[in-house]
Amino acid sequence: MLVFKTAHHLRSRFKSNLQTIGLVPTMGALHKGHLSLVKKACEENDKVVVSIYVNPTQFNEVSDLKKYPSNLEKDLKLLQSFSNQVVLYTPDHKDLYPDGIQSKTYDFGTIAAHMEGEYRVGHFEGVATVVEALFRKIQPQKAYFGEKDFQQLQIIKALNAQKKLGVTIVPCPIVREKDGLAMSSRNRLLTQSQRQAAAQIYTVLDELKKRKLGKEVHAMKDFFIKELSREKELKVEYFFVASTNDLVPVTTIQEGFIYRIFTAVFAGKTRLIDTVELGRI
Ligand code: AMP
Numbered sequence: 081m082l083v084f085k086t087a088h089h090l091r092s093r094f095k096s097n098l099q100t101i102g103l104v105p106t107m108g109a110l111h112k113g114h115l116s117l118v119k120k121a122c123e124e125n126d127k128v129v130v131s132i133y134v135n136p137t138q139f140n141e142v143s144d145l146k147k148y149p150s151n152l153e154k155d156l157k158l159l160q161s162f163s164n165q166v167v168l169y170t171p172d173h174k175d176l177y178p179d180g181i182q183s184k185t186y187d188f189g190t191i192a193a194h195m196e197g198e199y200r201v202g203h204f205e206g207v208a209t210v211v212e213a214l215f216r217k218i219q220p221q222k223a224y225f226g227e228k229d230f231q232q233l234q235i236i237k238a239l240n241a242q243k244k245l246g247v248t249i250v251p252c253p254i255v256r257e258k259d260g261l262a263m264s265s266r267n268r269l270l271t272q273s274q275r276q277a278a279a280q281i282y283t284v285l286d287e288l289k290k291r292k293l294g295k296e297v298h299a300m301k302d303f304f305i306k307e308l309s310r311e312k313e314l315k316v317e318y319f320f321v322a323s324t325n326d327l328v329p330v331t332t333i334q335e336g337f338i339y340r341i342f343t344a345v346f347a348g349k350t351r352l353i354d355t356v357e358l359g360r361i
Contacts, residue, residue: 138206
């Protein structure tokens with residue numbers, strides 16, 4: 081498999097306008113969630129660029145950045161199971177931040193104001209900065225993002241439209257472990273008992289979807305917090321229900337809209353996020 085350290089080398093290798101390029105941006109420590117994006121990209125493009133770059137500007141806490149898992153050797157092995165249609169881009173900071181590691185300023189309005197935008201201040205500026213740099217340097221026709229980070233996906237769509245980057249954004253469904261836990265690189269940081277407890281996050285979200293708890297969000301939130309408090313290693317940071325249009329949290333569910341639950345839960349010191357669609361009522 082070809083591995084490129086600079087976007088310049090990568091682009092000079094794939095100059096031909098006859099080849100379509102699909103981009104899968106990741107921070108490495110790859111798992112089946114990432115691989116589902118790579119698989120879809122392979123089906124829809126001539127070449128697939130997987131980028132592995134732990135982007136410092138999207139971490140609001142240095143300790144979180146420092147302990148972020150990485151295993152390039154294993155990532156390489158996983159990607160080699162695809163054909164040579166897949167190439168890897170592992171830039172150093174200079175390639176993506178030639179003028180210094182700093183976020184740019186954006187205005188994404190309400191979609192960035194709540195949930196991750198509120199609890200991880202500056203996170204989406206960091207994400208948008210690195211994704212804009214990746215889009216401009218790699219110039220893919222399509223780029224693949226997981227619905228696990230649903231709010232991020234909406235931010236990328238807005239970025240793409242605002243900056244007229246001309247990339248088709250392809251959303252990909254959440255891949256879960258057998259017990260329902262959303263796959264995440266951070267799951268590697270969990271102890272065995274935290275890992276077991278973390279399965280409750282999806283179990284309770286799924287129950288909330290099925291149970292008729294009325295239209296009041298506070299009742300859903302109380303239920304979620306009460307159920308998760310049975311696991312002493314879990315602590316709910318936030319629980320919101322928001323319309324998928326504007327991502328503004330609501331207190332009451334109204335007919336005719338599609339809503340999602342968004343939650344962040346600490347398992348010990350590891351922060352996990354999840355989301356499920358509530359659908360139209
Ligand atoms: P990350 O390496 O965590 O930044 O993720 C890279 C991409 O993979 C993002 O678009 C994520 O939304 C996506 N992704 C991560 N975990 C999953 C999952 N369990 N299912 C689907 N997509 C995922």
